[in-house]
Amino acid sequence: MKQKEDKIILKGDIVFTPTKEKFEIHKDSYIVAENGKVVGIFKELEEKYQHYVIKDFSNKIIIPGFIDLHLHAPQYPNRGLGLDKELLPWLETYTFPEEKKYEDIQYGKKVYTKLIRELWRVGTTRCVIFSSIHKESTKLLFDLFIKSGLGAYIGKVNMDRNSPDYITEDTKKSIVDTEEIVIEYKDKSDLVKPIIAPRFAPVCTVELLESLGYLASKYNLPVESHLSENIGELAWVKELYPEFANYASVYNQYGLFGQTKTVMGHCIYNTEEEIELMAKNGVYAAHCPHSNFDLSSGIMPVRKFLDKGVPLGLGTDMAGGHCISMADVMVAAIQSSKMKWLETNKELQPITISEAFFLGTKGGGSFFGKVGSFEEGYELDALIIDDSSLADIEPLSLEERIQKFIYIGDDRNIVERYIRGRKVEEPEF
Amino acid sequence: MKQKEDKIILKGDIVFTPTKEKFEIHKDSYIVAENGKVVGIFKELEEKYQHYVIKDFSNKIIIPGFIDLHLHAPQYPNRGLGLDKELLPWLETYTFPEEKKYEDIQYGKKVYTKLIRELWRVGTTRCVIFSSIHKESTKLLFDLFIKSGLGAYIGKVNMDRNSPDYITEDTKKSIVDTEEIVIEYKDKSDLVKPIIAPRFAPVCTVELLESLGYLASKYNLPVESHLSENIGELAWVKELYPEFANYASVYNQYGLFGQTKTVMGHCIYNTEEEIELMAKNGVYAAHCPHSNFDLSSGIMPVRKFLDKGVPLGLGTDMAGGHCISMADVMVAAIQSSKMKWLETNKELQPITISEAFFLGTKGGGSFFGKVGSFEEGYELDALIIDDSSLADIEPLSLEERIQKFIYIGDDRNIVERYIRGRKVEEPEF
Structure with missing residues (x-):
């Protein structure tokens, strides 16, 4: 034989x-x-x-x-830098200026080849990635991942307001570029697939969110975004979307919250209603404990999500989180859950080593199918x-x-x- | 020339x-x-x-x-193990059984040679170490450190009550063994010196503490111990020493709190009076953030200690903390101070990268003189x-x-x- x-x-x-x-x-x-x-x-x-x-x-x-459910490819050069700030000023000071550089595809190549080698090195076999707003660098990221043999969902970032000019897209172009990428890459590889990636609600117009929900539905594409990471962000969303019951409802309204497979990064400050909606819609939470420490965001009540049956995995959120190794993220998930346990007067039990391992393998892996x-x-x-x-x-x-x-x-x-x-x-x- | x-x-x-x-x-x-x-x-x-x-x-x-102000040499084999427990059950289940093994000097040699190589590897040039209760293994640890060229204070651990029989010393023998080590090693090396090391107040009789204070004074030796690491420990100290105003007063009463140079591990739950006493007596706090995460102990209010002028350094507390690299401890110190900042309604400012670096070099180094x-x-x-x-x-x-x-x-x-x-x-x- x-x-x-x-x-x-x-x-x-x-x-x-x-x-x-x-x-x-x-x-x-x-x-x-x-x-x-x-x-x-x-x-x-x-x-x-x-x-x-x-x-x-x-x-x-x-x-x-290992499965990394949330990381930002273009932020690779910023690992370990600028972590003296909270989310919103950190975005303005460090992240957006770095992401601008990816309008130069040569710069993208220099970074993305190193990033992919690094992911390989630390044993991340599948990941859910945000690229930048740039179409060409995003396509390059697809090509490099396909070549590497690693698995990934890759999302071209969409953002068309409330950001510096140099990183703010024209709404129409944002949608057209996204659809072009989707058509080009949806069947190109079994392991590397497109995902819809509105950055987060405050930097997207309603028109953009609506169109992205439409694209997700039209091509049956998964969705990734950010939810309830930082107190300042919550206030901003409330101000921009006063008519919505909560942050999650914004995404839900536009078909970006479980209408297709969805993963939301962070979920630190979700209300009970939001957690229930996630459980009901099968929306994944990507818990990123190192990022939440590094950007002074807070501690996600992981146990509550587990108890309520929200599907859950772990993410580095590189470069909001400085680590790229999922083993490090597992440890941080345990550590942060121990601090949450103390903070809740020992109500929310810390997660165990097998639970952390589960989250970083099968928990996140299920986003990819029978993986992990x-x-x-x-x-x-x-x-x-x-x-x-x-x-x-x-x-x-x-x-x-x-x-x-x-x-x-x-x-x-x-x-x-x-x-x-x-x-x-x-x-x- | x-x-x-x-x-x-x-x-x-x-x-x-x-x-x-x-x-x-x-x-x-x-x-x-x-x-x-x-x-x-x-x-x-x-x-x-x-x-x-x-x-x-x-x-x-x-x-x-790098300067590590607090680690337990015999716990090296336990790194990363058993961190599902809090301090007191962790000691009983994992730590004491491991430490018993050092009655066998061959076992000690196997571990301590690896430990010292590892400290060298991660760039720890000076450290303050707890050995076990065992005289011969402790002497071996001195000899190996002297041979290595690294700097250390090494303390034979003293504990004569409230522990399993196999790790509880006879009071007299504990003192005699300690003095023998002190005499043998106090002038043997410029870089490796003895330190008095009562494990912590709950496992020491008053007679032992008194004698150790006497030894510290007689030979002008520094002192290391543990202070206010865990809520359960606090209650235990209160029960054992009801006549004392607080935990720190116990050490202070017996000449083990700044009467000679002193460093106390953890200091998470100190009262204002205790912090003032530390500042007044020049008692160092060894902040061990990874250990405090790993053993669900809590978050030390580092900023408060800095503001009050308490001398301060960092420690791995290996193996209560899983890390042996002081760079990792610096990062955890920053991260934990960010969570404390949130917890105190943004009153206690997070420590910065230069502050963490200072603590892990010059801050802790000053315990050794003009070092760091x-x-x-x-x-x-x-x-x-x-x-x-x-x-x-x-x-x-x-x-x-x-x-x-x-x-x-x-x-x-x-x-x-x-x-x-x-x-x-x-x-x-």
């Missing part, structure tokens, strides 16, 4: 989270995949799988690839972790080893990455 | 914080040092320095070495930072480069370490 690339077996110490409550652990076992999808996990290989390609990662940990887990039928996106530098004193349980990797490991511990059962090599552009 | 090892010049982009308010920056300049102490910083070299040994780190950043700065007369402890992997898009100012290194750099960017003007090589044991 001929060995086929699409029949692959990864052998090693397998860890994932079918549910958030605990890790599912298979010591020294085999994940069998066909056509990029998991067939099953076995302690012994049945005869019928003997001729599959077997990659032996014995003593290494195999986990699902090793259950049967899931796409085999995996990271191979060599933790020998971490578990270096006495033997540890596999649960302890995964804890150590999440808390104190880094990209040096990630030795291979797989997406849909295929190894992804370091991107060369 | 003969070149001498004790006459050294480091050339590069020099950054440090004489005051916390801002970075002092000398682009492409020379730090001249003699006998391990800074003579001055110069843009051009005078004739009289021409024959010094010049180390050329052009285009690299030269900063003071490049002002004239300061000991030349320095890290050489190659940030070419971080500042890789467009030219950045030196202030931006240092921000990037603190926020997103890691040990890979640290290419050399100097203590007292001498290069410290990777420790080989």
Whole structure:
């Protein structure tokens, strides 16, 4: 029987989270995949799988690839800079001037090649990205992602008011450019797809929001935006949209809140009604704890969202957040939930390590379909972790080893990455 | 003129914080040092320095070495483990069982050699350490530190009640062992010195505290302990020491609160009176923000301590905190102060990047003398930072480069370490 690339077996110490409550652990076992999808996990290989390609990662940990539900590609050069400001002045002072540069596609190329290599390095196998307002740089970002083999939803940013002239779009052009990108890229790749990306309500006219909702519906495209990140932002939205019950209703009114698959970044200050609407409409929250620390935004009550059944994942929000590694974001999610626990007089329980891991894999992965887990039928996106530098004193349980990797490991511990059962090599552009 | 090892010049982009308010920056300049102490910083070299040994780190950043004011050597194997608990159950479940292992000096050797290499790796040039209760492992830790060339205060932990039997000392033996270590090591090394280390008031009898205060005074030794880390701990202290006005008074009563140089870890829940007493007695607070997040302890009001003139530095509190890098601790200090700012209705201002840098260098360094700065007369402890992997898009100012290194750099960017003007090589044991 001929060995086929699409029949692959990864052998090693397998860890994932079918549910958030605990890790599912298979010591020294085999994940069998066909056509990029998991067939099953076995302690012994049945005869019928003997001729599959077997990659032996014995003593290494195999986990699902990391999912980043919220990051801004053009802000890569600003990582770690200017975090002495809150959201709105930070946008004006650091972010918008940086994003302007992407009118130059050569600048875009310089940054985006580095960004994608960095995402590969830290084990982010799929992400939901904001580009800038620029059509050509956004197309370039699509092309580079497609070339890399990583998975992404990429959204050309739309914003047509209340911003500096140099970054404010003409409404018609914003829509036309967006539709051009959508048509060009919607069927170009299985792994890299367009998403509708109004920046956030205060910088979009009603006409723009309405048209974007129409495009989302017309092409059945997902939507990404920002919601309730900062107290100043809330007041601004209230002032601009006085007739709406709340911030979420603005997006909801224009078909940008779960009418198609939707993910909203931050969600720190949502009202109970908004959280219920998210649960009802199946709108994802992308929790970005490092960003929320870095920009003095506040602490999202993650437990409340989990309890109410809002679909949830994690995001770096690079460069509002300085980190690009989802393992770092998992730790920050745990830490911030502990501070929220104290703040709520121990009412909202902190999230556990398995919950944080779930959010950064299967929780966010579900935005992409059956992604982020090793259950049967899931796409085999995996990271191979060599933790020998971490578990270096006495033997540890596999649960302890995964804890150590999440808390104190880094990209040096990630030795291979797989997406849909295929190894992804370091991107060369 | 003969070149001498004790006459050294480091050339590069020099950054440090004489005051916390801002970075002092000398682009492409020379730090001249003699006998391990800074003579001055110069843009051009005078004739009289021409024959010094010049180390050329052009285009690299030269900063003071990092100072960790609070960490637990025997908890190294527990980094990243067991952080689902608060302080007191965490001690019982994870920490004490681990610390028991150091009755075996071979186990101690296995861990401490790795720990010291790791501290070297992340650029911690001086630290204030808790060992375990064990005399022999503590002596080993002294010997290994002396061999490494890194600077440290090392304290054999004292605890003689309210702990599991296997980790509870006989009071007399605790004192005798401590004094033996002090006598053996007080003059053995210029860089590695003993410190008195009652674990914390609830696990020490009055007799023990009294004797330790006496030892501190008799040999003029510094003191390290823990203060007001966790709400449960506060209640316990109140119950055990009902006659005292507050937690700090317990230490103060027994000569362990600034009668000699003293540093107290955490200080999250101090009363105004306690903070004033710290300022008056010159007692240092070691702010350990990652630990305070990880163990759900709370957020220290750093700004209040700064405003009241309490001497202040940063600590990893490894393994209550999962991180061992002081750059990570600086970032967490900024982040946690931002959450405190929100929590106090924007009364207590967040700390800035230069303030965090100050705390992790000169602030903590002052516990060791003239350490942590490049002002004239300061000991030349320095890290050489190659940030070419971080500042890789467009030219950045030196202030931006240092921000990037603190926020997103890691040990890979640290290419050399100097203590007292001498290069410290990777420790080989």
